[in-house]
Amino acid sequence: MSIAVVSIPVTDQAAAKAFYVDKLLFDVMRDEAMGPEMRWIQMQPKTGGSSIALTTWFENLKPGGQTGLMNHVPDIDAEYERLVSVGIEASPIEEQPWGRFTMFQDPDGNGWIFATLTSPQEFVTK
DSSP states (O other), X not given: OOOOEEEEEOXXXXXXXXXXXHTSOEEEEEEEEOSSSOEEEEEEETTOSSEEEEESOOTTSOTTOOOOEEEEOSOHHHHHHHHHHTTOOOXXXXXXXXXXXXXXXXXXXXXXXXXXXSSGGGTSOO
């Protein structure tokens, strides 16, 4: 079993979609109407793995309420420089036994960790 979709609570789906596509370089898998006022916007990192859905409809999942989501990147130094170059305020790179990482937030305050893991094969689906 693997995690298929993680809900990311946002206030404005179109603005969030632009951030994830333009700044985090996610691919849009689906963008379809779900009734008159909602959309199913499902995205995935270019390298694959679990996907995210930009949600506005979960009463208990408020924008900015998702945190600690970690993506493996092959070169954290290069990715940190890229994030900063597109205007993302990322924390200085830190090191732990499991890898090196930086943390940042999307425009709604959802927290992300991009990390180069010491043993990525243990964490990344092939």
